[in-house]
Amino acid sequence: MRTFGLDIGTTSIKAALLRKEGEGIILDSITVAPAPPKGILSESLVDHQAIANEIKEMLQSAQIKIPDVVLSLPENQVYTKIIEMPQLSEQELSAALKFEMEQYIPLPLDQVRTDWQEMEKREVAGKQVMDVMIVAAPIVVLAKYEKVLALASLNPQAIESEIISVHRALFPILNTQTNNIIVHIGSATTSIAIVKNGLISMAFSIGVGGLAITRAISVDLGIDLTQAENFKKVYGLSNDAFEGKIGKALTPILESITGDLRKATLLFKEKNGGAAINQVVLSGGTALLPGIDVYFTNTLSTQVAVSNVWKVHGISNVPDQVVVDAPSYNVVIGLALRGLV
Numbered sequence: 560m561r562t563f564g565l566d567i568g569t570t571s572i573k574a575a576l577l578r579k580e581g582e583g584i585i586l587d588s589i590t591v592a593p594a595p596p597k598g599i600l601s602e603s604l605v606d607h608q609a610i611a612n613e614i615k616e617m618l619q620s621a622q623i624k625i626p627d628v629v630l631s632l633p634e635n636q637v638y639t640k641i642i643e644m645p646q647l648s649e650q651e652l653s654a655a656l657k658f659e660m661e662q663y664i665p666l667p668l669d670q671v672r673t674d675w676q677e678m679e680k681r682e683v684a685g686k687q688v689m690d691v692m693i694v695a696a697p698i699v700v701l702a703k704y705e706k707v708l709a710l711a712s713l714n715p716q717a718i719e720s721e722i723i724s725v726h727r728a729l730f731p732i733l734n735t736q737t738n739n740i741i742v743h744i745g746s747a748t749t750s751i752a753i754v755k756n757g758l759i760s761m762a763f764s765i766g767v768g769g770l771a772i773t774r775a776i777s778v779d780l781g782i783d784l785t786q787a788e789n790f791k792k793v794y795g796l797s798n799d800a801f802e803g804k805i806g807k808a809l810t811p812i813l814e815s816i817t818g819d820l821r822k823a824t825l826l827f828k829e830k831n832g833g834a835a836i837n838q839v840v841l842s843g844g845t846a847l848l849p850g851i852d853v854y855f856t857n858t859l860s861t862q863v864a865v866s867n868v869w870k871v872h873g874i875s876n877v878p879d880q881v882v883v884d885a886p887s888y889n890v891v892i893g894l895a896l897r898g899l900v
């Protein structure tokens with residue numbers, strides 16, 4: 560059995576093919592290509608065609624020939640909300656949510672496609688309640704992704720928001736009696752989820768990521784973006800290079816992320832009888848920033864782990880560089896795992 564995941568990001572497109580053999584998972588193919596400049600955010604057919612062409616080429620060279628694909632949408636393109644409902648049967652819940660959704664989704668219901676998932680069941684003040692995650696994606700956004708896939712002769716089997724993919728990719732390490740916070744820092748956005756006993760209990764996104772870090776370095780040091788990107792990857796938060804100027808330039812961006820993490824943690828604490836977050840799990844390409852784990856540990860006084868999906872699932876046949884860049888692949892591997900685990 561083989562499954563194919565496709566992650567169309569702001570700066571890169573990633574595709575992966577997984578195969579299950581006995582209890583083991585094998586990486587049959589993995590490929591990354593830079594996203595065309597205007598990318599998926601553009602509304603023009605010419606740009607969509609460019610992405611489709613890029614996808615076709617990369618799949619051809621990676622020998623991925625399966626048309627059925629699982630795709631993710633960036634967190635800032637979807638509305639995710641976790642709401643508390645009485646414990647109902649699936650049928651009752653489905654009927655009840657039709658009325659509930661309207662007040663939680665900021666778009667008219669005929670302009671979105673909605674989905675929901677049962678989360679934690681618990682008792683609050685003697686009442687049996689359950690958390691339900693509702694997800695809504697604007698039909699115009701879905702239509703755009705579907706168009707790009709059709710142009711690339713691909714057939715979407717499922718579309719989900721990227722934090723769901725990351726959660727699936729890291730599920731074995733999250734599925735414990737602890738509270739974790741996933742911080743997935745890509746290039747344009749950071750997606751965050753608090754995971755309680757293995758289940759997502761809060762999810763949101765912020766509009767900064769690796770691109771903002773590179774820009775901050777470029778402006779502060781008066782260098783171009785390419786050089787700033789290189790310095791970022793080599794020196795990160797190190798104090799040794801350029802009198803620590805690179806770290807100083809990028810700290811405000813990290814502060815904006817940790818600031819939001821603190822607020823989310825407080826909210827979680829309030830809702831869960833003072834429960835603390837036991838661990839921060841870093842994901843996304845920016846989790847590779849040198850020194851970011853130490854920065855998060857010191858700033859949040861919490862244990863920090865840089866995720867490694869290859870280790871988490873014991874996936875074999877992974878090229879060396881892909882092993883090193885593990886946190887970059889959580890979305891695409893989470894997608895491919897959807898049909899596999």
Ligand SMILES: Nc1ncnc2c1ncn2[C@@H]1O[C@H](COP(=O)(O)OP(=O)(O)OP(=O)(O)O)[C@@H](O)[C@H]1O
Pocket residue numbers: 567568569570571572633744745746747748768769770773788791792793843844845846847848849887
């Ligand atoms: N070694 C590294 N050190 C610091 N940053 C890195 C490193 N490697 C990659 N990055 C950064 O990670 C970001 C890319 O991450 P990722 O591949 O998760 O993003 P994406 O999926 O293309 O974007 P998005 O999900 O925001 O649309 C870029 O900003 C890149 O500069």
Ligand SMILES: [Mg+2]
Pocket residue numbers: 566568569745746890
């Ligand atoms: Mg991404």
